[in-house]
Amino acid sequence: MDVIRLSRLVKDYSLGKIKVRALCGLDLSITKGEFVAIMGPSGSGKSTLMHIIGCLDRPTEGEYYLDEQLVSAVPKSELAQIRNKKIGFVFQSFNLLPHLNIQKNVELPLMYSGDSLRKRTQRAIEILASVGLSDRLKHKPSELSGGQRQRVAIARAIVNNPSILLADEPTGNLDSQSGGDILEIFNRLHKDGNTVIMVTHDPAVAARADRIIRIMDGAIVDGNIAG
Amino acid sequence: MAISLAESVHIGFSDIWTRKVRSIVTIFGIILGVMSIMVVLAIINGMNQSTMAWMMERGGLSRIDVQRNWGYDFSKGGKAEFDLKEINFIRSQIPEAAAFNPKVGAGEMELTQRGKSYNADLSGVMPDMTLVDEWQPEKGRFIKHIDIEQNNNVVVLGSTAARELFGSRDPIGKEVGVRIETQSYTSTGEFESTLSTHQLTVIGVMSEKFMEGNGGFGGNPLEYRNRQAFVPISTMINKLSPALKITELEIKAKDTETAPALRRKVEELVLNLKQGKRLFMVASATEQMQQMKQSSMIFSSIFVMIAVISLLVGGIVIMNIMLASIKERTREIGVRLAIGARRRDIFVQFLVQTVMITSLGGVLGIVSGYAILDLVAGFLDIKVAASMQMIWVALMVSVGVGLIFGVFPAVRAGNLDPVLALREE
Ligand SMILES: Nc1ncnc2c1ncn2[C@@H]1O[C@H](COP(=O)(O)OP(=O)(O)OP(=O)(O)O)[C@@H](O)[C@H]1O
């Protein structure tokens, strides 16, 4: 079953009078439980694609089905709910809230889905244990190393059991040691049955994926057929 | 599935707590605005209350006073005085009046008793004085009509006057002397002043007048009444001080409602008696009270306006700081949106935060307002009256300021584009 299906996806950015076409008629299907790596030169449209898949942005043209739901037709106001329930996003720059301790950071998606404080706390502690941070619950992000911060971000991304886990260069800001640790976690999540889509510049990282998709100038040039 | 208000308040608390100094600076204008509203209203309220108490002490709101018009240009002729014929005429024209007391003031006169002497404020009055002033003798009796008819040599003393002259002894039935100075020209044309002592029998002692000190007087502002002494108006004019004339008239209407009409009638009567010359001023307590209320309304609305302006300025300051704060927290907003916050959640988060800040300002304003009122009341010895209602008004106003000036920044925050917000450094 396809968890993601994109057809003739177009994304235009308008800079004043100039129109920039970041994605030009892109087709892509991703099966449930797949681990997909996306590669391509800088400016080729990888992040743009991730934003659309992550429902942070909407395509200018084309159709996007997520779990058989046509989300490209869903009004902007309802995308928040889809982001909350179905999508876990891991960024290159961690994007934790600096004033909250890591437990509260991980609880945040559960707060927006309206879970009780007890359930939130329990779930956050459980998830943080699974990424090996049980002894850091009350620490602020600034008190953690980069690798630890990225583990908190992964915990936050999976706390709501999303349908897909998106990661845009998750190891880009890390040394190779902690980058390796992070990839290990993604591997494990994939083995547990999660769908993982990861943007990377590192061929060694990409080699671990089921499939490598190469993008150039907003179009897929290789890897569109599931491996 | 929006996050609950409690959740927003919780976020608000931690946001305010992590930015303590900024929050305090932000709400300074609100604190000042609310504080000044509190202080001004409480002082005005207190002033009104003590004026009211004062008027009640003077015999209530149905009282009407006829007094020399100090604004009249006396070079135009006429004298601001009544003779007994005029007084009787006025009385006969206003049968509806509940009490009527013409008054002759002799000023400070020396009273003597067995070698002791005391300067009392001596007036000639009529029996109705007890009704007009709502003031009764504590011992003995007051002046009666028969005393007026017979020019009786009797006197009623104020409590202080009685104590000074008689100590703890009972003054009723005892004699006091009044030193009178008669001035005349001798047959050779020389000016001559003779002092004589006139004996009066004490028939009563008035009850002691007392009121909480206020208005900077300290002590008992009604003490001057206890220093008074009263004789029949006829005795005063015919025996003690023939040069004195009736210059004051105290009238009491049946009730507050009829007082203004009676005042107009008396004014008309007096004006006709004096050939249209405005020698006298006729004032009713209830109308004075209304005027006072009106002027204190004007006074307080001016100050409330100043306070409102400072609240508006405070509100604009808060709006700007919130806008800056939202700009600074753009990335945080992006993150919240990315993990599932809805636009409405972000809007509510920042609106609630602004309202919490201004409400905190309101509470601090009320507290510091109370502290200042305490100081003011202590230093100036005036009465202040802060009411529960004022506290509610102050709170509502500060919440209102937060709502009004919080909406724009909150809309800004809620409308941020998630992708652009996440890219913000
Ligand atoms: N908000 C925007 N407004 C205008 N143009 C944009 C915007 N976002 C992206 N673009 C343009 O779209 C194209 C694709 O950008 P995108 O960020 O997707 O590239 P990328 O593949 O992620 O690059 P990198 O590897 O450097 O992260 C680029 O030409 C970029 O300049």
Ligand SMILES: [Mg+2]
């Ligand atoms: Mg990118």
